[in-house]
Amino acid sequence: MSFDTVIRNIGQLILPALSEQPLKGERMGQLEVKEGAALAIAEGEIKWIGSNEEAGAIDAQEVLDAKGKVVSPGLVDPHTHLVFGGSREEEMALKQAGVPYLDILKQGGGILSTVRSTRSESEEALFEKAKRSVERILSYGVTTMEAKSGYGLNKETELKQLRVVKRLNQSGVLDIVPTFLGPHAIPPESKADPEAFLQEMIDLLPEIKQEQLAEFTDIFCETGVFTIEQSRKFMEASHKLGFQTKIHADEIDPLGGTELACETGSISADHLVAASDEGIKALATSDTVAVLLPGTTFYLGKDTYANARAMIDSGASVALATDFNPGSCVTENLQLIMSLAALKLKMTPEEIWNAVTVNSAHAIGRGKTAGTLKTGSQADLVLWDVPNYKYIPYHYGVNHASLVMKAGQIVWK
Ligand code: NIG
Ligand code: FE
Numbered sequence: 001m002s003f004d005t006v007i008r009n010i011g012q013l014i015l016p017a018l019s020e021q022p023l024k025g026e027r028m029g030q031l032e033v034k035e036g037a038a039l040a041i042a043e044g045e046i047k048w049i050g051s052n053e054e055a056g057a058i059d060a061q062e063v064l065d066a067k068g069k070v071v072s073p074g075l076v077d078p079h080t081h082l083v084f085g086g087s088r089e090e091e092m093a094l095k096q097a098g099v100p101y102l103d104i105l106k107q108g109g110g111i112l113s114t115v116r117s118t119r120s121e122s123e124e125a126l127f128e129k130a131k132r133s134v135e136r137i138l139s140y141g142v143t144t145m146e147a148k149s150g151y152g153l154n155k156e157t158e159l160k161q162l163r164v165v166k167r168l169n170q171s172g173v174l175d176i177v178p179t180f181l182g183p184h185a186i187p188p189e190s191k192a193d194p195e196a197f198l199q200e201m202i203d204l205l206p207e208i209k210q211e212q213l214a215e216f217t218d219i220f221c222e223t224g225v226f227t228i229e230q231s232r233k234f235m236e237a238s239h240k241l242g243f244q245t246k247i248h249a250d251e252i253d254p255l256g257g258t259e260l261a262c263e264t265g266s267i268s269a270d271h272l273v274a275a276s277d278e279g280i281k282a283l284a285t286s287d288t289v290a291v292l293l294p295g296t297t298f299y300l301g302k303d304t305y306a307n308a309r310a311m312i313d314s315g316a317s318v319a320l321a322t323d324f325n326p327g328s329c330v331t332e333n334l335q336l337i338m339s340l341a342a343l344k345l346k347m348t349p350e351e352i353w354n355a356v357t358v359n360s361a362h363a364i365g366r367g368k369t370a371g372t373l374k375t376g377s378q379a380d381l382v383l384w385d386v387p388n389y390k391y392i393p394y395h396y397g398v399n400h401a402s403l404v405m406k407a408g409q410i411v412w413k
Helices: 025-029 088-097 102-108 111-120 123-139 155-173 193-209 228-240 256-264 276-285 293-298 310-312 335-341 349-355 359-364
Strands: 003-014 032-042 044-049 058-064 070-073 075-077 140-148 177-181 243-249 268-272 289-292 317-318 381-384 400-405 409-412
Touching: 003 044, 025 310, 025 349, 044 289, 075 359, 088 102, 102 409, 111 155, 123 140, 123 155, 123 400, 123 409, 155 177, 155 193, 177 193, 193 228, 228 243, 228 335, 243 256, 256 268, 256 276, 268 317, 289 310, 289 359, 293 335, 310 317, 317 335, 317 349, 317 359, 335 349, 349 359
Parallel strands: 003 058, 003 070, 075 140, 140 177, 243 268, 268 289, 289 317
Antiparallel strands: 003 032, 032 044, 070 381, 381 400, 400 409
């Protein structure tokens, strides 16, 4: 057989397990790393994986020499707020003065400031701006990602954001999985009646389903935003219409959103900085993936991070994401998050790699198609300019990707 591309001389080929379920507990510490490897690609798929010696006999149109460096599956970023108007650098001084995140929101800033900008910008402007972020995300080695709405808080702008995500997915190279986060904050015009606002967001679900504008729904369950009961109501309404659910849970106050996510069978529970012991136990006995966002804790200037060790050690499944957004984590760099996971979450390199590939794919329903490299899987991969897989969390703040491939095509170099 003749192949389109063969990649030879791979120092370490990272092969996260192809697993029906997200990897849990101890399994997260196991990572297959093949030394002296090679792989061959045809029709956008991995057709062969073997040793570098065997690769000499392989016929291909293009031969890439990995020069002893590392190859991994394309990374998966399972939590971003990709589409937004404006920016919030003016809030930096408030943060420096110690004004808490939820107080800035209460004063009409924070998320609500981005809501004003997102409402006023055209769909085209939002598209162009988000496209630049997608290009940056890709350059850091991400080939599949999630993107939420949530800066519209009304029908017109929520749909506008979701249409932008759809266009970005159709026109670009990355696979972008859309999430409806209508209940992200309570808009000023609904301050007097949050229940009515929540109902308004629930009433949008059939249209979003009908037009296939989102696969998941999400809600910000937090003090001063949405309660546990309101979150449950929204999730139940979502499930009835066939959406899988996500939740911004226990980020600042321990309201019990982690337990709620597990109880309702949500695909993921995200943030979990203040998750209780019961919440961690619930994660360990469910298939809900804990999506941890250490970049956000860092950017909010907090000292206490999500208890990843307790989660993994008690048997939960953990994934990592950027949470890229204009307020609480302004970075598209998932490699930086890998470093924070090592430094602040005390995760091992093996756990970190599983958390940005197989588990993050499961957190957005792509466990069968993304985050692994096996014969027959789509050739989404990254060539890293590093001597070994432990090097990426170690050398932080820079871009180690030297080539990104999506479905067998070089899409960034
Ligand atoms: O995941 N916590 C709620 N939502 C986002 C932040 C959005 C923003 O500040 O604009 C988050 O951190
Ligand atoms: Fe978020």
